[in-house]
Amino acid sequence: MGLLDKIKDHILLMDGAMGTYYNQQYGTELEAEEANLVHPEEITAIHKAYIEAGAELIRTNTFAVNHLMFPKREECKRAIHAAIACARQAVAESGREVEIAASIGPIRQTVTEDDENTIKEYQFLINSMLAEGIRIFVFETMLELKWVQPLSEYCKSQCEESVVIVQFSLNPSGYTQYGFGMKEIIDKLCQMETVDIFGFNCGVGAAHLRKLLEKQTFPKECILSVLPNAGYQQELRGRMHYGDDPEYYAKQMERMIPLGINIAGGCCGTTPEHIAALKKVLGGQAPQPKEVVEENADGESVSNAAPTDFISKLERGEKVFVVELDAPFDAQMDKFSKGVYALKENGVDMITVSDSPLARSRADAALLAVYAKRLTDISVMPHVAMRDRNLIGLRSEILGVHANGIRDFLVITGDPVGPDNRGKITGVFDVNSIRFMEYLQHMNEEIFPDQPVYYGGALNYAGNNIRAIVGRMRKKMEAGCAYFLTQPIFSEEDVQRVIELKEMTGAKIICGLMPLVSYRNALFMKNEMPGIHVNDEILNRYDPEMSREEAEDTAVALCLDIAEALRGAADGFYLMTPFHRVGLVNRIINAIKQGE
Incomplete structure (x- = not known):
């Protein structure tokens, strides 16, 4: 037997x-x-x-x-x-x-x-x-x-x-x-x-x-x-x-x-x-019958959950505008608060807050998202990095933020701890971004069926092997990733790569724009920021002797040129605010909208 x-x-x-x-x-x-x-x-x-x-x-x-x-x-x-x-x-x-x-x-x-x-x-x-x-x-x-x-x-x-x-x-x-x-x-x-x-x-x-x-x-x-x-x-x-x-x-x-x-x-x-x-x-007992429930005709449950305003707009095919505000290094919230109010007044679709980029400690992104939402009731999307919290902490963070009305997130693996801090500060990395997206899928099914969370992923479009990039994008999409925010786009080569990725995946892509506010700023980005391609043609649009106003005019013109080149591929634009210059970012957003 x-x-x-x-x-x-x-x-x-x-x-x-x-x-x-x-x-x-x-x-x-x-x-x-x-x-x-x-x-x-x-x-x-x-x-x-x-x-x-x-x-x-x-x-x-x-x-x-x-x-x-x-x-x-x-x-x-x-x-x-x-x-x-x-x-x-x-x-x-x-x-x-x-x-x-x-x-x-x-x-x-x-x-x-x-x-x-x-x-x-x-x-x-x-x-x-x-x-x-x-x-x-x-x-x-x-x-x-x-x-x-x-x-x-x-x-x-x-x-x-x-x-x-x-x-x-x-x-x-x-x-x-x-x-x-x-x-x-x-x-x-x-x-x-x-x-x-x-x-x-x-x-x-x-x-x-x-x-x-x-x-x-x-x-x-x-x-x-x-x-x-x-x-x-x-x-x-x-x-x-x-x-x-x-x-x-x-x-x-x-x-x-x-x-x-x-x-x-x-x-x-x-x-x-x-x-x-x-x-x-x-005592040799025979098994007893289990409680068996009949399935629906289609075998699936139906959810009546409404998507967030941000996701609804993306699904309708309208261009969205996402603005990243820097979290402060200290307890001074004035600049952050003023930025939130100014962006809300200008009708920005989403504010996003990064999670201690470059592994340099800043005010917690999730708590700042709650803070910003309470200030103005604007939609806020905190970044969630895998570096600093184990799965217990990540789950707790999602539960707590969700209880405060935040349902949009950007899931990233996160920058590693720098060499100067290794041995003193430990990167956790229980999972990478794809694995945590899968985790969020299960939380939506089990915990948030009526108010699911929505999440996007980071898109580093650079790299020689485009098929590997596409493969990673598809894995994220299978894990429930609703959209991608890209690295800053500057060159024609960057534009063509993003267009190609859009055609190969059909993903919703929100294209990154980073205003360069001076010759010195452009030179720094060209030489010291890996993954960002500021070429000589862009650098030459700036002059070391430019006034602040002239440099900002150049930044606006450059962003408009990139936005125009991406018009057919971009599902929206993701603007990184330089040095708390929210007025400059609003000016760029308004100029892009006027050109549509």
Whole structure:
């Protein structure tokens, strides 16, 4: 009888945690996965303890076997071979009929690693396990949905009888680290034919997981696994301890039976004692029906959410005008406030505030956006950089700003910390701009269905490989990016590149204009600002002896020439305010409007 047949008869009992139990029994000098090669007898003993406690399905000690622990592929293969041998020896010595599944944990990516290489590593692990005769795969503690379809399809393509189990890790609010909510996970995984079993492990204790599941309905009948932690961890004298005793844990799990669970087991902090207590409360019970909800005729929910005024204007094809105001370095708000009032009076569509560009600390962009909106009720778009906050902080920022009526954002990866501050100031970069846009998509679905946030991305149009630029733009658009703000445009070459990108992507592009207010300003931009192309032709339009008025006239004329060249491609213009000269920016905006 195979695993899927056994599940029909009764709630199947899986094992508990390997890593935390190994540390508890044998110390922390080795990672549990390293012990496969150094002390295999210890790993075998843990497997046997779980089997004796009643586990009918055990997972190989391979959760963290990947390039981060074993940089060489041959080392990974040896660790996999040793882990599977330990599990098989434990089953043989027990004399019981126990299924063995391969445990595969998430492969952590840096912000620069691409998905293709990560997929290839997962495939290498799957192939190595298949070669050892493994046919059940547990992808556990998953954080994002994008890997599930390709990995489950790959398992089935390599071996039709493979059984694929996918388990996600949630926080107490019901979201993964990357913003995927329990409802979205259930809905998506129920629709994947290559996923046989799915559920939730790690992240929360049994009581919290039960409360989260009680709020859920399922689009169709499915096989559900639950493997919560033994409460929440606490560090004491260098070791992690978990709060739930086995009886309490088992009682909380028993209360999940009416919710329709099919597989029960444990994650971090659970021990053979927890599994033995769980066996007593399960008592060979058959799974109960889940609460299944019927879908709409089209299978999709309908949102009546109204877009922001800014997005509405873009969608109507009207040109928008966005103006960036510099956030102050100190607590003096006079210039910023005056700029807000002047732009509001001139009917600017959006003020945007940068998030400490060049990694130089300024007043917080999100808080300034709230401040500006309260001053005049003008639309404000703060930049959100990935450099300074982890995902917890970024999520909190979006929630707090949204509560204050801000729904437009510019999502950027952010400038790195300069060499003078490295070692003293740390760049976070949990994710890059594309990954955070994906995160915002999930927040819109789960948290803001009635008042979604809208976001744009930065477009650095320069670079030799235009197809790479297009590829990145398309990834952002797939992640919900509604428009792009470009770097300042000066040369004919820049204009033609932006036009070409517009034709290749169909994206909404708001073209950057930066008024150069003097010969000295133009010379600085030409020589000291990477990515900005001020050529000699532009520089020669200025004279070192020009008056302020003459230089501003030149800046206006230059911006008008660029705007005219971009007339067919630009969905709007993004003006960067030089030295708080809001009057100059308003003059340029009015001149562009008059020329339309």
